[in-house]
Amino acid sequence: MADLTATGPAALRRSPLAHLTDALRAATVTGPRAVALAEWPCAAMVSLRVDPASPAAGRIAQALGATLPARCGRTASAGSRTTLWLGPDEWLVVAPPGAPAPTAELAAALGEEPGSVVDVSANRTVLELRGPAARQVLEKGCALDLHPRVFGRGQAVSTLVGPVPVVLWRTGVDSYRLLPRSSFADHLARWLMDAMSEYALPEVD
């Protein structure tokens, strides 16, 4: 049997928004209300389910180099990898494009204990939204409170942006990552480009 967690030739990969690369670039808004959108293509992702109080969770934390975040909205980063809280016993481990998905090492850490480790790298893609107007763009379609007092840098939540379910992850003062299911990526990208367009125009209060 082949190792299905191994990746294939990079040249054959195609990310869900590859066809919109130029359109995303063209949608960039500059100026005082700048905002830009790009795909962070083919990031590695692993779905992790485990009882956080179990010994396996401890071994997994060791493998990740960070304690599993324990509350809604929290993330934990170690090296280039970040673990996002998705539920009381569910996390998403994200590694940057090019990095291998840590499926095998996490599966080894889980061992025979209850839980699961599944490579979901292609299940979602990542959109990066950056710029002073990024929060305003998101506020057109996200019902959550995105004020930095409430949703700060390094926080991530499952929510809706427009009609699309996403994990929304704030990575900086003016930068966000959105992780939709791959099938929704095209629609989400078009929704975001539409929402961004007004910031290239003179401000109306």
Added chain:
Amino acid sequence: MTEQHRRLPHGGRIDRTTTLRFTLDGRELTGHPGDTVASAMLASGIIEVAPSLYRGRPRGIVAAGVDEPNALLQLAGPCSEGMLPATTVELYDGLAATTLSGRGRLDPTPDTAVYDKKYVHTDVLVIGAGPAGLAAAAAATGAGARVVLVDEQPETGGALLSEGDGDGTGSGEAARAWAAAARAALDAAPDTRVLTRTSAFGSYDGNYVLAVQRRTDHLGAGAPAGVSRQRLWHVRARQVVLATGAHERPLVFAGNDRPGVMLASAVRTYVNRYAVAPGARAVVATTNDSAYDTAADLHAAGVTVAAVVDSRPHLSTRAAEFADATGVPVSTASAVTGTAGAARLTGVTVRALDDEGQPAGPGRSFACDLLAVSGGWSPAVHLHSQRQGALRWDADRAAFVPGGPVDDQQSAGAARGTYDLAGCLADGAQAGARAAAAAGHPGAPAPDEPPPWAAGSAGPGTVRPLWLIPGDDGDEDTHFVDLQRDVTVADMRRSTGAGMRDAEHVKRYTSLGTAGDQGKTSGVNAIGVIGTLLGVSSPGALGTTTYRAPYTPVAFAALAGRERGALFAPERRTAVHDWHVGRGAVFEDVGQWKRPRYYPRPGEDMDRAVIRECRAAREGVAFMDASTLGKIEIRGADAGEFLNRIYTNGFKKLKPGFARYGVMCTADGMIFDDGVTLRLADDRYFMTTTTGNAAAVLDWLEEWLQTEWPELDVMCTSVTEQWTTVAVVGPRSRDVIARLAPALDVSNDAFPFMAFRETTLAGGVPARVCRISFSGELAYEINVSAWYGHAVWEQTEEAGRPFGITPYGTEAMHVLRAEKGFIIVGQDTDGTVTPQDAGMPWVVSRLKDFVGKRSFSRPDTAREDRKHLVGLLPADRRTRLSEGTQIIGRGVPVTPEDGPVPMLGHITSSYYSPALGRPFALALVAGGRDLAGRTLIAVDGDELVPVEVHSPVLYDPEGTKRDG
């Protein structure tokens, strides 16, 4: 051009240096920035608008805000809009409008303007930016709270914008200077947002408030394209302060609808805010002190005030002050009982009132072209009441005021009956500080001493309400209560005469309060009139009608926002989508997914394309994008036990490396979903679900795991989009797989039906290849990471090229599966079909328990005459019956005279079968399994088509094609 001969030489919030041109009912007029259409009309001496809706009576501008009942406009534009009060439409250059008789026109032209939405959270939401609202927002901002302040007007300041200098102290100007400074401080605060031109129209549980912002209309032709015209704000606030002000009530007397009769506060607004004299000679009729501010400002503006007519028996302090200062005669214990004029008002009749409020003594006539009326004030309790906040009748104020709390809300200023400016400022500051503290931000700065200008308007004082002023001839047919609906006291008397006692009943009997203005000027007056007619002393004993959202009309387009056209609903796409588009696929919607339905070649219609695609699958090889199937990884020591409980058939003993078709039922024993599940390892399964049910199945699994069987060691992970699934189908599919996956032994012995293998494809992509068939043919499904989906799809086509591989869509898939009697859940089943009904008793285990099993022992699920899935062949070999066609017995009469026709069932799937060379159908037919070989009748429109009943498996019932 009509010169603006009614424009006052000084003052007002208008920019006299810029002239705006507009047309009204075809007349060319001018105005200035800062004007509304109504104020510009009045500046040109135009008070009259289109006649009334039902009675055709002359009507004029009555109000200066959202309460306007008469002056309704149809605005020209790329998409014309109707029923806009002229008192709320800001003037812009080039505006063109017609006045309406109470009914607008829907423009069939698609509205291409942009509408959008915005979500905002705040500690304190203040609604209304008058003195109370500004003070509340300032206090909450000072405490460090996040604040949103909304106001429907283009400028903040509320009633302060209408304050005058009639007392000669310059208090109006001072008030506006205070408002401007308060606004500037709010604008400078980083966490405070002020939204003008924004109407909070709906208030919902949990302090969720909807407000619509008019962003670009006032810019006219200068409105930038691409910026939303209106924006719907979804506000979630920890605390809400309602500083929504109050509406003045008109008076109900004979001929009170004549153009020239205006609300006294509106007259004051036109004089002070817009620098317009709405008339040359005025009479003021009032029940309270507030109209004296109007009278004083008119007098100061040089308009002759012929008389003030006051219902109260004694001269109030304010009235005496006014009379002393101006020399205008004030008649106490008096009322206007009638009006004169052809259309516009030319005079009024005034009579003294006795203690009961009945006219007594002779009538006196006053010539005037303007009658400013004040029947008292009604706090704008709409948003409070929308949240089921109680109301209480306050006899002193003659008004319904908030009488019970709403969680985390408070009213301030005129909205709760505090009318004097000093009181409004104090009220607002306290409410803002309390709200901020309740939201976690105590420490609002101590409020300032009331500024001197706040002594300017002291409010209505003591009120002597006059609900119904009898006319001179006993007639009540021109005593208008609701001007927009043309409802008079005579109409109301008919309803009380018919036995109605409740305001809600009278409202529906007369249509009072149901127009676009939603009774803002008529609601409380109507209750007063009903009380008078019924002899009920206090309106409080009758209560109000229900206040519902929206407070002011909202365009459906604003509610829709961007959810139109391409952004209406999300489209889910597979990794191969662009290839399908490139091949000219015609798509169909399956749930939110876009799936290729067929790939027409030039000149082909759907039927011909589908026949070609079916033939390729049955005779050569074809391939299809099956990526939309739901996929769930299930892991845990108890995964097998769990699946045994979920599926009607067994999965615990399935060997790793093999796959099995399974059916799951709901607790009532009805088919819920189906699909093939692979056993990847002892503790890992890979489930597939139907495309449309993927999320529902995952929810179902989680519900059982979390609520019923938490002791099971099982975890479910949705991996639908992780995998691209390419189905390769047909007698030559083995050849294609052999080329695509050279490392795989594809012989039937080494790779049997319902087995799967993991391999690396020729191109280097790891893959899981299954031998699964949804067509009866030899078939494979190749699963690869969706990153490689597009590449592997193209590789499959390349590998299949020597064999003429053909892409096929869902329509051919349906034909192929239906020929084999394979069901589609949700098409051939509808939540009332058991696996046995669907012809699959073999899939229901007798050895183990599973969800739905107990329901199979119910007598109803064992009935012999349940509807069974059968195959039907139209006897004429030609008719393709419509899905949904009813099935009846032979010889059953179908004429109306013969009464109801007993229905045996209906067709669930119907196609033309290239393999059979004739159309066929699947149907659910009562007792159908026992009718094989019989002929029934399909009622296809007017045609009665004989159909032969067969087993649902019409193609290759022996299964000879499965292994190639």
